[in-house]
Structure formats: structure tokens, C-alpha cells
Amino acid sequence: MSRPAGAAPADLAPSETSLLEVSDLRKSYGERVVLADVDLVVRPHDVVCLIGSSGSGKSTLLRCLNLLEDIDDGVIRFDGREISDPRVDRRAVRSRMGMVFQAYNLFPHLTVLENCTLAPRRVHGLSRAEAEARARALLEQFGLSDQAGKHPDRLSGGQQQRAALVRALCTSPTLLLLDEITAALDPELVGEVLTIVRDLAEQGTTMILATHEMSFAREVATSVCFLHEGRILEQGPPDQILTAPREARTRQFLRRVLPG
Amino acid sequence: MSDSSAWSPSPRELERRLLRRRLRLRSTLIAATALVVVFVGLAVLVVTSPGWDRVREAFFNGHHARASLPEIRDAFWLNVKMFMIAEPLILVLALSLAIARSARSPWLVPLRVAAVGYTDVIRGIPTILLILLLGFGMPGLRLQGVPNSPFFWATTALVISYSAYVAEVFRSGIESIHPSQLASAEALGLGRAQTMRFVVVPQAVRRVVPPLLNDFVSLQKDTALASTLGVFEAVFVARDYTNYNFNYTPYVVVALFFVALTIPLARFTDWLGRRYAERERAGAR
Numbered sequence: 001m002s003r004p005a006g007a008a009p010a011d012l013a014p015s016e017t018s019l020l021e022v023s024d025l026r027k028s029y030g031e032r033v034v035l036a037d038v039d040l041v042v043r044p045h046d047v048v049c050l051i052g053s054s055g056s057g058k059s060t061l062l063r064c065l066n067l068l069e070d071i072d073d074g075v076i077r078f079d080g081r082e083i084s085d086p087r088v089d090r091r092a093v094r095s096r097m098g099m100v101f102q103a104y105n106l107f108p109h110l111t112v113l114e115n116c117t118l119a120p121r122r123v124h125g126l127s128r129a130e131a132e133a134r135a136r137a138l139l140e141q142f143g144l145s146d147q148a149g150k151h152p153d154r155l156s157g158g159q160q161q162r163a164a165l166v167r168a169l170c171t172s173p174t175l176l177l178l179d180e181i182t183a184a185l186d187p188e189l190v191g192e193v194l195t196i197v198r199d200l201a202e203q204g205t206t207m208i209l210a211t212h213e214m215s216f217a218r219e220v221a222t223s224v225c226f227l228h229e230g231r232i233l234e235q236g237p238p239d240q241i242l243t244a245p246r247e248a249r250t251r252q253f254l255r256r257v258l259p260g
Numbered sequence: 261m262s263d264s265s266a267w268s269p270s271p272r273e274l275e276r277r278l279l280r281r282r283l284r285l286r287s288t289l290i291a292a293t294a295l296v297v298v299f300v301g302l303a304v305l306v307v308t309s310p311g312w313d314r315v316r317e318a319f320f321n322g323h324h325a326r327a328s329l330p331e332i333r334d335a336f337w338l339n340v341k342m343f344m345i346a347e348p349l350i351l352v353l354a355l356s357l358a359i360a361r362s363a364r365s366p367w368l369v370p371l372r373v374a375a376v377g378y379t380d381v382i383r384g385i386p387t388i389l390l391i392l393l394l395g396f397g398m399p400g401l402r403l404q405g406v407p408n409s410p411f412f413w414a415t416t417a418l419v420i421s422y423s424a425y426v427a428e429v430f431r432s433g434i435e436s437i438h439p440s441q442l443a444s445a446e447a448l449g450l451g452r453a454q455t456m457r458f459v460v461v462p463q464a465v466r467r468v469v470p471p472l473l474n475d476f477v478s479l480q481k482d483t484a485l486a487s488t489l490g491v492f493e494a495v496f497v498a499r500d501y502t503n504y505n506f507n508y509t510p511y512v513v514v515a516l517f518f519v520a521l522t523i524p525l526a527r528f529t530d531w532l533g534r535r536y537a538e539r540e541r542a543g544a545r
Contacts, residue, residue, distance in 0.1 A: 024270065036267070073273040086280045 019044050025074035034060050035230045047201045049217040050210040052227035058210035062177045098168030102180040104160045106152035112163045113148040116170045138166045158189030178209035226250045324509035328501045335497040336517045339483040349419045354426035382424035391417040395489035414486035429471045433464035473529040477522045
């Protein structure tokens with residue numbers, strides 16, 4: 001079986017500078033193979049956009065990286081350590097990654113501030129005062145300082161998703177995983193969330209994000225991966241993938257999602 | 261997909277599988293050791309206690325266990341019968357009460373008030389008092405066409421008492437269904453009653469199965485309260501035997517009967533809950 005060109009061959013990939021290396025990742029649910037031969041290298045300050053139609057495996061890939069799913073083959077290395085080893089301490093790995101979900105997944109019984117301070121206090125051992133100070137600073141930065149004392153259901157979708165972002169950022173993650181975080185939002189609310197992601201990218205936050213926002217991907221991504229039926233069919237700089245894709249399937253997908 | 265047959269696990273994956281198996285084996289060993297240590301330890305503690313010989317003679321006597329077994333077994337059938345009759349009645353009555361409480365039509369306000377009053381008052385009365393009141397009071401009314409047997413009134417008292425508790429369980433289940441479910445049912449044009457019947461109650465019932473089981477186990481045991489009316493059920497028979505033979509082994513025998521009845525029910529409910537969960541939340545985390 002030939003490896004799709006554009007994907008970094010696993011034997012050449014290991015390098016001191018990469019933050020995350022995925023090689024030959026495979027994931028199946030019973031007979032159904034949802035990811036196969038996935039290779040991915042993420043260096044510090046990279047912003048990697050995963051694009052592809054629903055069911056192409058974008059979300060599953062992110063969940064595998066965060067060890068929410070056990071993989072069936074391949075290796076995931078994070079900061080030089082193999083995290084796909086069964087002996088690895090999953091909590092330690094996750095405490096260095098942030099993840100934001102499509103459906104926000106805020107805890108409804110806690111206020112926004114409590115949502116944001118839960119992990120810093122309980123996992124990272126910060127004092128209440130430290131955790132709250134950091135959370136308030138981030139909430140302020142993202143225009144949510146008025147909402148700190150409210151419960152998530154009182155907030156608009158855009159505010160909830162921004163709060164979820166703050167919650168993920170409060171632990172100062174080394175890598176941020178964003179799973180179609182604007183997919184559940186009104187078009188007019190999408191902007192306020194993407195602005196934040198853009199700011200984070202400019203600050204040098206390393207991110208992997210599954211997204212349907214092509215223009216956004218073009219703007220912030222350092223590389224774009226097109227997934228089709230569980231494989232990375234093509235990856236490269238956004239200008240190349242989004243304007244001059246090599247694969248017919250990528251062109252087909254882009255025709256459907258790009259206006260005009 | 262295309263190459264699921266062509267794929268074969270990499271050496272790293274095989275190594276990882278071996279490792280996973282070893283880790284699983286290790287947890288199994290730890291679990292087994294912990295289990296043995298704890299339970300053998302407890303057994304040793306009991307057996308080496310100074311009064312163990314006398315307790316064994318009074319509570320775990322093989323001869324008395326065998327001698328009382330046939331009578332207890334026959335009497336226990338009465339407990340099972342009481343439970344089997346009461347259980348469906350309680351479910352129906354309790355669900356009706358819960359639905360009556362959540363009715364919103366102005367015409368149904370009297371029903372709502374009655375339901376609230378019923379649950380409040382009945383839950384306040386100890387079950388044993390209810391059994392005594394009904395068992396001794398109702399036959400006194402000399403009602404025509406109503407049986408006067410203690411068995412009948414004990415069962416009725418259990419139905420009345422437990423339906424009040426179970427109604428609250430159902431109500432908490434109904435109220436736990438998210439308002440968005442009501443909204444989407446109403447948006448489809450379903451009426452209030454239809455919404456309850458097809459959307460809310462099915463979800464609510466599934467959610468409250470574990471607490472329902474809790475109440476049923478409790479009910480199974482409370483059938484023993486019928487002994488206060490002189491119903492010849494298992495506990496009554498065991499006490500009878502004990503009084504004649506000065507040995508408490510029959511109590512242990514009855515306890516084993518009750519346990520044997522509740523454990524399969526608990527396993528069945530767990531299985532049911534797992535099945536629902538697998539079907540309805542496949543992969544959702």
C-alpha cells in the first residue's frame with residue numbers, strides 16, 4: 001500500500017523540535033476502520049487544521065491524541081515521550097493538553113468561574129486565589145468578566161464556547177485540541193470565537209483544530225490536513241491545499257464547502 | 261473499508277497488546293488477592309471471637325436449618341406471592357400519581373391536590389402502622405364483598421405505602437427530563453398527554469430503574485411485616501419455630517431466602533440498564 005504523498009514518512013519524522021508525532025495511527029470500532037495510516041507532525045507554535053467531511057475521522061483523531069480513545073495501532077509521541085504506551089499516566093498527559101468540544105461540555109452545576117478553576121485547583125494544585133486570579137484575567141481578556149458568576153446555561157452559545165476555551169486555557173496547556181468548536185454556533189457568533197483562536201495563534205499557542213471554516217483555516221493554519229475516510233489524503237501549507245490541491249477528492253470537497 | 265483485511269498489527273502494536281494483557285492480569289491478581297485477604301480476614305475475625313461457639317450453635321445449626329427449611333420454604337411462597345401481587349399494582353398506581361402531579365390542566369387541579377396530599381400523608385405513616393391500621397380496622401367495617409383476610413389487608417397496606425414512595429421516584433425521573441425534550445415534542449405538535457406518554461415517561465422510567473429496584477428490594481423485605489397481622493409468612497414461621505426450639509437458625513435461613521430473591525433482581529436490573537446505555541449512548545462521551 002502506498003503512503004499518500006505529502007504525509008511525512010514515520011522513519012524520517014522523529015526530531016527534537018516536534019511537539020507531537022503521530023505515526024501509522026489506526027483506530028477501528030469493531031469491523032469499522034475510522035482511522036488508518038495517519039501520520040502527523042506538530043512542532044511548537046504550529047496551528048494544524050484538520051478538514052474533511054463529517055465522518056472523515058477528524059474528531060476521532062483529536063480524541064485519540066487526548067487518549068480519550070484507545071488506538072489500535074501506531075505510535076503517538078508527545079514532547080518526546082510515547083503516550084500511546086498502556087503504562088503512561090493518562091492524567092499527566094491530559095493535564096498538559098487542553099481540549100474544547102463542539103458542544104461546549106461545560107459543567108452546568110458550576111458557575112463559569114468554577115468551571116475554569118476546577119482543574120487548576122484539583123489537578124494542578126493551585127490555590128483558590130491563584131486559580132481565580134488567572135481565570136478572571138483570561139475571562140476579562142475574552143470579554144467574559146461579567147459572566148464569571150453565572151451558570152453556563154445562562155450564557156449565549158458564543159459565550160459558552162468562549163468560556164469553554166478559557167476553561168481549557170486556564171491550565172496553560174502545551175497543546176490545545178479544538179474539535180469543531182464553531183460548528184454549533186450561529187454564524188454571527190462564530191466570529192467572536194474565531195477571533196480568540198486567532199489571537200491564541202498569534203501568541204504562539206500550539207493547536208490542532210478540526211474545522212469547517214475554510215477561510216479561517218487559510219488565515220491561521222501553518223498546515224492543513226485533508227482527511228478522507230479515515231486517512232490523511234493530503235497535507236501541506238494552507239495556500240497549497242486550499243487553492244491548488246493535488247488530490248481529486250480534496251478538490252471535490254473544497255468545491256462543496258467553498259463559496260463561489 | 262478498503263484494506264481491513266490487508267492490515268496486520270505492527271510489532272509495536274503486538275508488544276502493546278502483550279503489555280495490555282499483562283496489565284490486565286496484574287489488576288486481576290491484585291483484585292483476587294485483595295478479595296481473599298479481606299474476606300478471609302473477616303471470617304477469621306468472626307470465627308476466633310470468644311463467643312463464636314455459642315453463636316454457631318444458636319444461629320448456624322445444621323440440624324435446625326434442615327428441620328425448619330420445609331416449613332419456611334412453603335411460607336416464603338406467601339411472601340413471594342404478596343410481592344408479586346403488590347409490585348405491578350404499585351408501579352401502576354405510583355406512575356399515575358406522578359403523572360397526576362405533573363398535570364398542568366386547570367381541570368385536573370383536584371387530582372393534583374389529591375396526589376400531593378396522598379404522597380405527603382402516606383409517606384409520613386410508618387408502614388407497620390399502616391398494616392396494623394388496615395389489618396385490624398378494615399375488617400371491623402364489615403364491608404360487603406371485600407375479603408377480610410390479613411393477607412389481603414397486609415398486601416393492600418404495602419401497595420398504599422410503597423406507591424407513595426415510588427410515585428416520588430417517578431416524579432423525580434419525570435422532572436429530570438430536560439425541558440428541550442418537551443419543547444421538541446410540543447414543536448412536533450404532540451399534546452401534553454402525548455408528550456408525557458411517548459417522550460417524557462419512557463425516558464424517565466429508564467432513568468429511575470436503579471432507585472425503583474431499591475424500593476422493590478425494600479418491598480420484598482417488608483412483606484415480613486405481614487407477620488404482625490398473624491399472616492403465616494416466612495418470618496412468622498421462623499419465629500414460631502424459634503419459640504418452640506430455642507434456636508435462632510431459622511432466622512438465618514429466612515435471611516438467605518430473602519437474599520436469594522433479591523440478588524437475581526439486582527443483576528437483572530443492572531443488565532437492563534447496561535443494555536439501554538449501550539443502545540442509546542453508543543460512543544457518546
